[in-house]
Amino acid sequence: RAKASGRGMHAFYDLAMDQERRDRRQLESDLRQAISRNELHLLFQPIQSIDEAAILGYEALLRWTHPVRGNVPPDVFIPIAEESGIILSIGEWVLREACRQAAGWDPALKVAVNMSAVQFRLPNLAGAIASVLDATGLPPARLELEITETALLKDRVVTLDILRQIKALGVKVVMDDFGTGYSSLSNLQSFPFDGLKIDRSFIAGMDHDANARAIVRAVVSLGRSLNLPVTAEGIETQAQYRMIVDEGCAHAQGYLFGKPDTGPETFIGVREHRVELKKTKPRKERDT
Numbered sequence: 615r616a617k618a619s620g621r622g623m624h625a626f627y628d629l630a631m632d633q634e635r636r637d638r639r640q641l642e643s644d645l646r647q648a649i650s651r652n653e654l655h656l657l658f659q660p661i662q663s664i665d666e667a668a669i670l671g672y673e674a675l676l677r678w679t680h681p682v683r684g685n686v687p688p689d690v691f692i693p694i695a696e697e698s699g700i701i702l703s704i705g706e707w708v709l710r711e712a713c714r715q716a717a718g719w720d721p722a723l724k725v726a727v728n729m730s731a732v733q734f735r736l737p738n739l740a741g742a743i744a745s746v747l748d749a750t751g752l753p754p755a756r757l758e759l760e761i762t763e764t765a766l767l768k769d770r771v772v773t774l775d776i777l778r779q780i781k782a783l784g785v786k787v788v789m790d791d792f793g794t795g796y797s798s799l800s801n802l803q804s805f806p807f808d809g810l811k812i813d814r815s816f817i818a819g820m821d822h823d824a825n826a827r828a829i830v831r832a833v834v835s836l837g838r839s840l841n842l843p844v845t846a847e848g849i850e851t852q853a854q855y856r857m858i859v860d861e862g863c864a865h866a867q868g869y870l871f872g873k874p875d876t877g878p879e880t881f882i883g884v885r886e887h888r889v890e891l892k893k894t895k896p897r898k899e900r901d902t
């Protein structure tokens with residue numbers, strides 16, 4: 615009997631695994647068509663500056679509306695896109711679309727774009743970024759790239775080289791989901807980051823878990839010593855907000871300030887404003 619039921623379980627697992635594999639393969643082939651079928655769009659979540667009590671920019675978050683399944687979350691399709699290599703074309707689409715939209719916002723606002731580890735292995739990533747900036751007219755200083763630590767592990771020398779090229783364009787790079795990777799501290803030492811984003815899991819634990827709060831405190835103080843602004847992700851409550859203000863976080867992001875949405879209104883006077891900026895620039899330079 616035991617043997618029979620054992621075999622039965624095996625068959626059951628095999629079936630379930632087959633189904634999962636088929637599902638994944640199906641999603642992968644659907645994802646290949648997603649760009650050309652206009653199924654992708656970006657939402658934008660505000661990033662709040664705590665000191666200035668103002669929105670300093672928006673993070674672009676990718677959404678996929680599958681024709682049959684509806685919304686598929688990025689945590690499901692990004693890994694599939696990465697394993698299949700589709701992330702290269704999707705990542706380029708995201709960057710271009712984010713920069714195109716941000717170019718129409720108030721010029722004081724930045725846009726943050728998530729980059730996959732796989733994109734960081736492209737030898738000419740900086741060139742690709744430069745041509746997107748050129749095509750969309752977004753000033754490089756208004757673009758910030760977010761990378762998670764897994765992106766950095768593969769080949770440190772190549773990664774450092776690519777990072778330096780990107781920074782030479784005037785684009786900022788921040789470490790996303792800080793604290794969840796394998797070697798956060800050595801990555802901080804080796805790579806020229808412009809900021810850190812503390813992972814939401816630490817923020818979520820802060821109000822009931824003294825360890826989580828201690829970690830947040832330590833990360834903020836580390837950021838301060840290294841001169842890197844720290845962003846707290848996933849702020850949902852006033853209590854969490856008060857705590858990160860007390861700890862001295864520079865920036866905050868979370869449902870308390872705004873869920874991912876359509877982003878800011880397009881800045882009506884953008885053309886005039888640009889002309890004016892150009893006109894006033896030489897005068898400013900003379901003043902200083």
Ligand code: C2E
Nearest residue numbers: 675676688689692708728729730848849850867868869874
């Ligand atoms: P992430 O870059 O760490 O983005 C933050 C995630 O937390 C987003 O989930 C956002 O919607 C969610 N979030 C923000 N505030 C709150 C909050 O207060 N409470 C809760 N519960 N959640 C909050 P989302 O949009 O599902 O994205 C998940 C992850 O997928 C992102 O994590 C990022 O790693 C990846 N991702 C999203 N868009 C892209 C993209 O264009 N390219 C790449 N390579 N990855 C992306």
Ligand code: MG
Nearest residue numbers: 673728760790
């Ligand atoms: Mg991010």
Ligand code: MG
Nearest residue numbers: 790791811847
């Ligand atoms: Mg994050």
Ligand code: MG
Nearest residue numbers: 762790791813
């Ligand atoms: Mg994340």
